[in-house]
Amino acid sequence: xxxxxxxxxxxxxxxxxxxxxxxxxxxxxxxxxxxxxxxxxxxxxxxxxxxxxxxxxxxxxxxxxxxxxxxxxxxxxxxxxxxxxxxxxxxxxxxxxxxxxxxxxxxxxxxxxxxxxxxxxxxxxxxxxxxxxxxxxxxxxxxxxxxxxxxxxxxxxxxxxxxxxxxxxxxxxxxxxxxxxxxxxxxxxxxxxxxxxxxxxxxxxxxxxxxxxxxxxxxxxxxxxxxxxxxxxxxxxxxxxxxxxxxxxxxxxxxxxxxxxxxxxxxxxxxxxxxxxxxxxxxxxxxxxxxxxxxxxxxxxxxxxxxxxxxxxxxxxxxxxxxxxxxxxxxxxxxxxxxxxxxxxxxxxxxxxxxxxxxxxxxxxxxxxxxxxxxxxxxxxxxxxxxxxxxxxxxxxxxxxxxxxxxxxxxxxxxxxxxxxxxxxxxxxxxxxxxxxxxxxxxxxxxxxxxxxxxxxxxxxxxxxxxxxxxxxxxxxxxxxxxxxxxxxxxxxxxxxxxxxxxxxxxxxxxxxxxxxxxxxxxxxxxxxxxxxxxxxxxxxxxxxxxxxxxxxxxxxxxxxxxx
Ligand SMILES: [Zn+2]
Numbered sequence: 001x002x003x004x005x006x007x008x009x010x011x012x013x014x015x016x017x018x019x020x021x022x023x024x025x026x027x028x029x030x031x032x033x034x035x036x037x038x039x040x041x042x043x044x045x046x047x048x049x050x051x052x053x054x055x056x057x058x059x060x061x062x063x064x065x066x067x068x069x070x071x072x073x074x075x076x077x078x079x080x081x082x083x084x085x086x087x088x089x090x091x092x093x094x095x096x097x098x099x100x101x102x103x104x105x106x107x108x109x110x111x112x113x114x115x116x117x118x119x120x121x122x123x124x125x126x127x128x129x130x131x132x133x134x135x136x137x138x139x140x141x142x143x144x145x146x147x148x149x150x151x152x153x154x155x156x157x158x159x160x161x162x163x164x165x166x167x168x169x170x171x172x173x174x175x176x177x178x179x180x181x182x183x184x185x186x187x188x189x190x191x192x193x194x195x196x197x198x199x200x201x202x203x204x205x206x207x208x209x210x211x212x213x214x215x216x217x218x219x220x221x222x223x224x225x226x227x228x229x230x231x232x233x234x235x236x237x238x239x240x241x242x243x244x245x246x247x248x249x250x251x252x253x254x255x256x257x258x259x260x261x262x263x264x265x266x267x268x269x270x271x272x273x274x275x276x277x278x279x280x281x282x283x284x285x286x287x288x289x290x291x292x293x294x295x296x297x298x299x300x301x302x303x304x305x306x307x308x309x310x311x312x313x314x315x316x317x318x319x320x321x322x323x324x325x326x327x328x329x330x331x332x333x334x335x336x337x338x339x340x341x342x343x344x345x346x347x348x349x350x351x352x353x354x355x356x357x358x359x360x361x362x363x364x365x366x367x368x369x370x371x372x373x374x375x376x377x378x379x380x381x382x383x384x385x386x387x388x389x390x391x392x393x394x395x396x397x398x399x400x401x402x403x404x405x406x407x408x409x410x411x412x413x414x415x416x417x418x419x420x421x422x423x424x425x426x427x428x429x430x431x432x433x434x435x436x437x438x439x440x441x442x443x444x445x446x447x448x449x450x451x452x453x454x455x456x457x458x459x460x461x462x463x464x465x466x467x468x469x470x471x472x473x474x475x476x477x478x479x480x481x482x483x484x485x486x487x488x489x490x491x492x493x494x495x496x497x498x499x500x501x502x503x504x505x506x507x508x509x510x511x512x513x514x515x516x517x518x519x520x521x522x523x524x525x526x527x528x529x530x531x532x533x534x535x536x537x538x539x540x541x542x543x544x545x546x547x548x549x550x551x552x553x554x555x556x557x558x559x560x561x562x563x564x
Contacts, residue, residue, distance in 0.1 A: 037062070043105050049118065052109050056121055057368075059102065063128075064369035066093045068329050075326045075335055078319050098136060103129035117368070120526055124370050127227065134214040138207055145204045149474045152196050158189040165189075175272040183269040191464040198468030202445075208477055209438060221438035224478030228376040228485075229528060232435050235481050238543060239428045242484060243456065245547035246420060252554045253417055254458050268459050271421060278414045278555070279343070286401040286411055287343045287391070292316075295400055296350055299390055303506075304513030305358060312357035314350075316340050322349045325356035330372040330524075334360035344391055344415060352388030359383050362521035371524035377482035379529035382489030383520055389490055391415070396507035416553040423484060423550075429456040430480040434473055489533060491545035496537040 036044055037058035046052040070089040077086045096102075106125045113119050131139070157164035160173065161182070173186035205220065212223030221232045257274040258266045293314065301307045313335040322345075323338035334357040338350050359374055374380055390396045392415025397408035433452050437445055449467040454460060472480070493516075498504060501511055519536040533541045 043101050046105055046109070049113055049115065052105070052113070053118060055105060056118075056125065056370075059125070060121075060369040062096060063093075064372065066096065067373075071326045071328050075328065075337075078324055078326075078337060079317060094131065094136075094139070097128050097131045099129075100132050103132040117526060120528075121368055121370055124373075124525060130215045130223075130226075133216065134211045138211050138214070142204060142207045142211070145200050145207065146475055149197055149200050149204070149471050152200075153193065153471050156193045156196070158186075158192055160186050160189050167193075174269050175276050177273070180263075180269070183273060184267065187269040188462060188464060190469050191466060194465035194468030197471055197474075198465060201468065201470065201474045204474035204477070205437065209441065212438075219438045219441075221435045221478060225435075225481075227478075228378055228482065229530070230378070230481065230485075232439055235431065236435060238484065238488075239432050239481070241543045242428060242488075242546070243424070245543055246424065246550050246553075249551055249553045250420060250424060250458060253420070256555045266459055268453075268457065268461060271425075271457075271459070275414065275418055275421065278417070279411070282403075282407050282410045282414070284403045284407045284411070286397055286403050286407070287347050289340065289342065289346055292346060292350055295347070296354060298400065299351070299396065299507065300354065300358075300387075300513075302508045302510065304510035310358070310361055312336060312354065312361055314338070314354070314357070323353040325353050325360065327360040327372070327374065330360050330374070331363040331365050332361070344411075344418075347391035348388050351391050352384045355384035355387035356380070358387070358516075359521050362517045363524040364522045367524050367526060371526045373525050375520070375525060375529045375532070377479065378485030379489060379520070379532065381482050381486035382493070382533075383516065385483075385486045385490035386493050386516070389494065390507055393507055395505040399508070413552060413555070416550055417555065419487065420550045420553045423487060425453075425457040427480050427483045429453060430470070430472060431484065432456065433467075433470075434478065434480065485541070488541055488543055488546045491549040492533065492537050492539075492541060495545045495548075 037055055039062065044051070044055055046055050066089060070086065070093060073084045073086040073089050076084045106122060106129055110122050110126050111119075113122060153167065156167070158167065158170045159165075160170060165173075167190075170186050170189055174183050177183050177186070208224065209220035212218075212220035215223050217223040217226065219232075225231055225235060254266050254271070257263075257270055260274060260277075261270055263270060293316075296314070297307050311333045313333070315335075315337050317337040317339070319337050319339055321339075322341075323336065325334060325336045328335050336353045336357050338346075338353050340346070341349060359380065363372060363374070375383070392412050394405075394408040394412040397403055397411055398405050401408070403411065429452050433445075433449050436448060436452075437443060445467050446465070449470075450461050453466075494506060497506055497509070497512060497515060500515075501509055503509055506512055515536075520532055523532070530541060
């Protein structure tokens with residue numbers, strides 16, 4: 001039972017869940033007095049494209065001031081400081097984005113300007129100002145529910161054989177215990193929290209659905225996915241394609257689990273344990289914690305990034321998720337917090353987060369401020385994964401982690417199997433269930449979830465309220481699919497670089513840095529994410545490269561027979 005957030009759940013979510021504001025109209029000043037946009041003032045006249053541009057310039061300065069300030073507050077919030085102004089600054093941001101008079105200017109001009117950069121700016125403003133269409137009390141109630149779910153889960157202890165354990169410690173038992181009945185008990189303990197979470201989770205989904213419909217969307221999923229330029233039907237199609245393409249490799253893994261563990265039927269609590277044995281059986285410690293930062297810098301330097309002059313502050317810090325990166329002042333400063341995990345998780349998260357940091361600090365400094373937000377989540381996460389994949393790249397393992405070529409190959413394979421399991425059982429299972437429920441609110445969520453579990457995880461869910469334990473439906477709504485797209489992007493980009501550079505080993509390839517910077521980092525949000533992928537790789541994004549990559553996840557004959 002891997003956690004959904006193997007790593008970063010980013011701060012972009014704030015835009016979706018902004019606490020509501022009280023401002024709903026312009027200030028009571030005569031509009032004729034306005035020649036420029038003052039703080040909290042009425043929109044100035046925008047009769048020409050030049051006047052519109054001037055209005056947007058000033059609006060973006062106000063937004064940028066608030067988002068930079070908010071980023072710093074959130075950084076200290078995540079570092080565990082009790083005194084911060086994250087909530088207050090988030091409300092300032094909502095005040096601005098709830099201005100119906102500003103929203104009206106944007107709607108009036110949308111699709112009617114000649115300049116393509118201005119059109120892109122208008123499109124992003126249009127989406128930001130969708131907040132202004134909903135009853136401002138609903139997002140506030142949603143944020144409160146989110147906090148309640150988060151707090152309940154954080155404080156909850158799961159009782160297993162007389163011990164009271166955190167969720168993480170309970171998962172650890174499922175992953176590592178050789179006692180099968182203990183693994184089963186730990187797995188089933190998850191439903192202990194359901195009586196506390198089920199009601200707020202469904203209330204949160206109901207609220208998001210209402211907010212989405214008030215914004216003019218067919219349902220909450222359509223509204224949430226719009227923030228990543230996705231729509232429900234196509235996401236479901238991509239999930240189907242991914243599930244079908246990876247089914248043979250996944251079934252081969254399940255068959256091997258059954259044979260290696262000598263069980264009649266593979267259960268939900270057997271798969272992670274088998275994978276844990278696989279990693280152990282290679283017999284090498286490829287991911288020691290102590291040299292992590294040195295190895296990170298060596299890798300990035302080898303890829304052609306000017307590591308020593310990049311303004312990325314890296315700290316290993318115990319945060320409530322894998323890691324998180326703040327665009328403190330793009331492109332001049334980024335701050336990164338990453339968890340002190342053990343093993344490959346530590347390196348994967350560190351490299352992934354550093355990818356976000358590169359993204360933040362390698363944007364062109366002359367962009368309009370609205371473009372400094374970077375790419376939408378599929379590509380934002382995709383670029384981070386492009387670097388995260390190096391953590392179990394056999395070339396990097398062989399030359400940087402001190403393991404033999406044979407061990408490196410086996411570790412890469414274990415990494416692929418972990419990725420496949422995570423994408424099927426956490427990511428696509430979550431996204432499929434969530435989107436299906438928003439599309440048809442009459443569906444029975446429990447039977448839908450059980451059927452989806454059977455299909456994506458390939459094993460039966462035992463009886464019990466597992467649906468009511470899925471806190472992510474409230475705390476990370478409509479986010480899961482980002483990681484499926486991220487891995488489609490990472491594998492397609494890595495394939496394209498190998499082809500274009502004519503090399504197999506990217507881990508010491510100094511052209512990687514410039515390739516990623518020119519095509520992806522530098523333009524920020526000024527180019528839509530699908531267009532960037534298409535231009536750089538010469539083809540539209542598809543599941544093909546990911547399926548090819550994960551075909552290598554089939555375990556070799558006889559692997560894992562004799563764990564220590
Ligand atoms: Zn990330």
